[in-house]
Amino acid sequence: MGHHHDATTPKHEHDHCTQASHQAHHGGKHDAHFGHEGHTALAESEGGALSMREKLAKMLDHWQHHNEDHGTSYRRWAQHARSEGLEQVAQTLEAVAERSLALNELLNTARKQLEA
Incomplete structure (x- = not known):
C-alpha cells in the first residue's frame, strides 16, 4: 500500500533526530560523538582525550541544539x-515548544555553572 500524500496532507517528515540532520548539525560527527541511543557514546568515543567539563560542555551544547x-x-x-481545525492540539504543541525553550x-x- 505505501504512503499517499495529497495536497492537504503534510508530507511525512522525520523531524526527530534524523541522522542526516544531526550530521549536518554536528559537522558529520554525530555517530562518533553522540550515538543515537541516549547520547552516551561521547564519553566512550573520546576516551581520556576530554575532561569531564569538556564532555559536559559538548553534551549541553548538543541538548540545547536538540531542543x-x-x-x-x-x-x-x-x-x-x-x-x-485541531486548535486544542495546536495549543498543546505550542506549549510543548515553549517548554523546550x-x-x-x-x-x-548549567553551561554557565560549568564555566564558573
Whole structure:
C-alpha cells in the first residue's frame, strides 16, 4: 500500500533526530560523538582525550541544539494541526515548544555553572 500524500496532507517528515540532520548539525560527527541511543557514546568515543567539563560542555551544547530543533518541529506541526481545525492540539504543541525553550534556559544555566 505505501504512503499517499495529497495536497492537504503534510508530507511525512522525520523531524526527530534524523541522522542526516544531526550530521549536518554536528559537522558529520554525530555517530562518533553522540550515538543515537541516549547520547552516551561521547564519553566512550573520546576516551581520556576530554575532561569531564569538556564532555559536559559538548553534551549541553548538543541538548540545547536538540531542543531548538524540536521546538521548531513542534511549532510547525502546531500549524498543521491548526490548519486542520485541531486548535486544542495546536495549543498543546505550542506549549510543548515553549517548554523546550524553557529547558534551554536551564541548560544554559548549567553551561554557565560549568564555566564558573
